[in-house]
Amino acid sequence: MNILKELENRLKKDSNDPAGKIFHRLVGALCCDGEFKLTEIYELNYDDFELSLEIIKHWRLDRYTKTKERLQKLVSVSTN
Known part of the structure; x- marks a missing residue:
């Protein structure tokens, strides 16, 4: 599955x-x-820990693409 999804x-x-x-x-x-x-x-369980590492890895690779904008939207949507 796509990491962002x-x-x-x-x-x-x-x-x-x-x-x-x-x-x-x-x-x-x-x-x-x-x-x-x-x-x-x-503090995360193993699967969530792995997901957090994947998030960091993908953010590092994609930080200058639309991915950063999509992550920002995810954060703002989840707080509303």
């Missing part, structure tokens, strides 16, 4: 889920050049 599904899953909040902070930090404590991803 998987992230989108994960963020929509449960707004009170602690893992979802970690993903939200991670994506917000990546998109807005903010700070994020990497130790937070160690």
Whole structure:
């Protein structure tokens, strides 16, 4: 599955889920050049931990493409 689609599904899953909040902070930090404590991803279960690493990897590869804009939209949609 596309990493962004998987992230989108994960963020929509449960707004009170602690893992979802970690993903939200991670994506917000990546998109807005903010700070994020990497130790937070160690609190995630294995599948979510792997997803967070994939998000970071894909963000690094795609940071100058439309992907960054789509991630920003995901963060803003999940807070509304």
